[in-house]
Amino acid sequence: MFNALSRQPDDALLALIGLYKQDPRPGKVDLGVGVYRDEEGRTPVFRAVKEAERRLLEGQDSKAYLGLEGDALYLERLWSLVGGPEGTRVSAAGVQTPGGSGALRLAADLVLRGGARRILVGQPTWPNHVGIFAAAGLEVVSHPFFDTAGQTVLFDSMAAAFEAASPGDVALLHGSCHNPTGAPLSLDQWRTLAAILERRGVLPLVDLAYQGFGRGLDEDAAGLRHLIGAVPETLVAVSSSKSFGLYRERTGAIFAVAARQDAAELAKSNLMGLARTSYSMPPDHGAAVVRTILDDEALARDWTAELDGMRARIIGIRRKLAAGLAGSFPALAAVAEQEGMFSLLPLTEAEVLRLRADHAIYMPTSGRINIAGLKTAEVDGVVAKFAALR
Numbered sequence: 001m002f003n004a005l006s007r008q009p010d011d012a013l014l015a016l017i018g019l020y021k022q023d024p025r026p027g028k029v030d031l032g033v034g035v036y037r038d039e040e041g042r043t044p045v046f047r048a049v050k051e052a053e054r055r056l057l058e059g060q061d062s063k064a065y066l067g068l069e070g071d072a073l074y075l076e077r078l079w080s081l082v083g084g085p086e087g088t089r090v091s092a093a094g095v096q097t098p099g100g101s102g103a104l105r106l107a108a109d110l111v112l113r114g115g116a117r118r119i120l121v122g123q124p125t126w127p128n129h130v131g132i133f134a135a136a137g138l139e140v141v142s143h144p145f146f147d148t149a150g151q152t153v154l155f156d157s158m159a160a161a162f163e164a165a166s167p168g169d170v171a172l173l174h175g176s177c178h179n180p181t182g183a184p185l186s187l188d189q190w191r192t193l194a195a196i197l198e199r200r201g202v203l204p205l206v207d208l209a210y211q212g213f214g215r216g217l218d219e220d221a222a223g224l225r226h227l228i229g230a231v232p233e234t235l236v237a238v239s240s241s242k243s244f245g246l247y248r249e250r251t252g253a254i255f256a257v258a259a260r261q262d263a264a265e266l267a268k269s270n271l272m273g274l275a276r277t278s279y280s281m282p283p284d285h286g287a288a289v290v291r292t293i294l295d296d297e298a299l300a301r302d303w304t305a306e307l308d309g310m311r312a313r314i315i316g317i318r319r320k321l322a323a324g325l326a327g328s329f330p331a332l333a334a335v336a337e338q339e340g341m342f343s344l345l346p347l348t349e350a351e352v353l354r355l356r357a358d359h360a361i362y363m364p365t366s367g368r369i370n371i372a373g374l375k376t377a378e379v380d381g382v383v384a385k386f387a388a389l390r
């Protein structure tokens with residue numbers, strides 16, 4: 001039977017990890033896959049994570065199943081972090097998932113079961129969005145979101161696409177730190193979109209994968225917090241991979257938000273049923289770590305402080321990079337205003353490949369760069385190589 005299968009293309013972002021590793025040149029620069037890196041190029045384990053793991057190692061007295069929902073206290077604390085005060089004014093019911101990806105897949109399965117057939121997705125987006133939704137059986141309907149040459153959000157086109165949607169459609173929104181553009185939506189724009197979604201009867205699915213990496217933990221959730229109060233139902237897919245540095249532990253959650261608790265619980269019961277016929281129960285460790293941190297004031301404070309430091313480093317690199325690039329690429333002054341790990345450079349595929357071949361600067365052919373892949377001392381050299389392209 002295996003002979004009947006055809007070879008599948010590699011994930012371009014994950015394949016880049018291997019290409020970079022194999023490159024023997026000293027001074028190579030990795031602007032590829034979206035993991036945070038510090039000034040030494042390391043992806044550190046948060047101090048609070050290490051301490052939580054120590055406590056778990058000593059205190060955990062069973063590995064027995066927790067059940068389909070996962071860790072209830074993790075879900076409660078995580079929802080407080082995501083929903084803030086606004087989250088207490090709506091009804092939310094969550095299920096722990098294997099990463100944000102697992103949350104997105106369960107969300108897609110749920111809306112299909114609820115009768116949805118189409119999901120509106122702005123382009124460009126994280127390629128796995130399209131893959132996950134299509135694999136679940138949704139029709140992915142794309143609209144333009146970003147003008148790369150001008151580095152501007154095409155808000156009118158996004159609003160028009162939402163206006164043209166049918167009741168029962170689903171619309172994907174990036175909670176903050178848009179992947180791949182870093183382009184922020186203002187709170188006014190969130191308000192406008194929320195009003196359209198409410199009027200058109202379209203269900204928003206918010207992907208929150210980088211809370212704390214843009215402007216701050218609360219600031220990065222502000223749009224979503226407005227949205228949950230403005231529409232009758234929302235799905236929120238949360239990833240703890242970046243915000244807690246737990247990438248390989250596969251830690252996330254899907255929250256169904258509704259005006260009434262019974263509606264949210266109905267969604268949750270279906271989410272658990274869908275999980276049961278897929279992977280059954282989620283992995284425990286990452287969620288136990290997050291729960292331990294968020295349930296302890298001192299650990300939570302230390303986690304926030306470390307996250308604040310990461311965000312400050314990214315903002316600093318953004319400013320230096322934007323100032324350097326503005327001469328040769330005037331539109332890239334916008335890189336300083338963009339948020340999170342990514343910006344999308346207006347480079348051709350040939351230019352990206354030339355940077356890779358000639359200068360060992362690695363990024364996917366889309367031109368997306370991971371800002372956190374740059375050390376402060378590397379910025380000027382990288383800017384010079386970009387400038388030489390034009």
Ligand code: PLP
Binds near residue numbers: 207
């Ligand atoms: N959504 C976006 C936009 C992402 O960039 C990621 C990153 O990996 C995810 C969701 C899900 O991440 P994970 O499944 O590793 O938690």
Ligand code: TYF
Binds near residue numbers: 032
């Ligand atoms: O966009 C990124 O780089 C991150 C990490 O299949 C990632 O979201 C990339 C590809 C992939 C899974 C995660």
